[in-house]
Amino acid sequence: MFALFNALAIFVLAALGGAGMAISQNNGPALFIPLGIYVLATLIPNLAVATRRFHDIGKSGWLLLLLCVLGIIPIVGIVCAVIQLVFLCQDSTPGANQYGPNPKFPEQGAVAYAGLAGFTPMAIPAQPQQPAVGSSFGFCKSCGARLTDGSPFCGSCGTRI
Numbered sequence: 001m002f003a004l005f006n007a008l009a010i011f012v013l014a015a016l017g018g019a020g021m022a023i024s025q026n027n028g029p030a031l032f033i034p035l036g037i038y039v040l041a042t043l044i045p046n047l048a049v050a051t052r053r054f055h056d057i058g059k060s061g062w063l064l065l066l067l068c069v070l071g072i073i074p075i076v077g078i079v080c081a082v083i084q085l086v087f088l089c090q091d092s093t094p095g096a097n098q099y100g101p102n103p104k105f106p107e108q109g110a111v112a113y114a115g116l117a118g119f120t121p122m123a124i125p126a127q128p129q130q131p132a133v134g135s136s137f138g139f140c141k142s143c144g145a146r147l148t149d150g151s152p153f154c155g156s157c158g159t160r161i
Helices: 002-023 028-041 043-056 061-070 074-089 106-117
Strands: none
Touching: 002 028, 002 043, 028 043, 043 061, 043 074, 061 074
């Protein structure tokens, strides 16, 4: 929805600037100043939303930065734009990944964080988990943080257990 409303706002501002430029020959490019201000004002939110989408599909936000930097090169930029568009249109990975729970299913996030606050959401019954034989249940294998019972991933580093 963010991308839809952002694209609509850019389209409307560009159309107003173009229509004003066609009517008034004197002002010229000055009529596109609101469009430029809007694009600059939404640059960081656009990067944040794109980074979140990359995290949803299990990719790093640094890959987005790499694609944006390589996008400056003329021919390579077209390829990078297509790759970025394909990544942004992919469906989220099911379940939780290293960046956290899937935003399409907030109940997964509620279960993951319920043990941290000491409560269980009413709609989701708590199911006790038995430690696997030979596992280091109780501590994260990556960062060594103490795990809470019932949490599917580490609350400190986000590693899936």
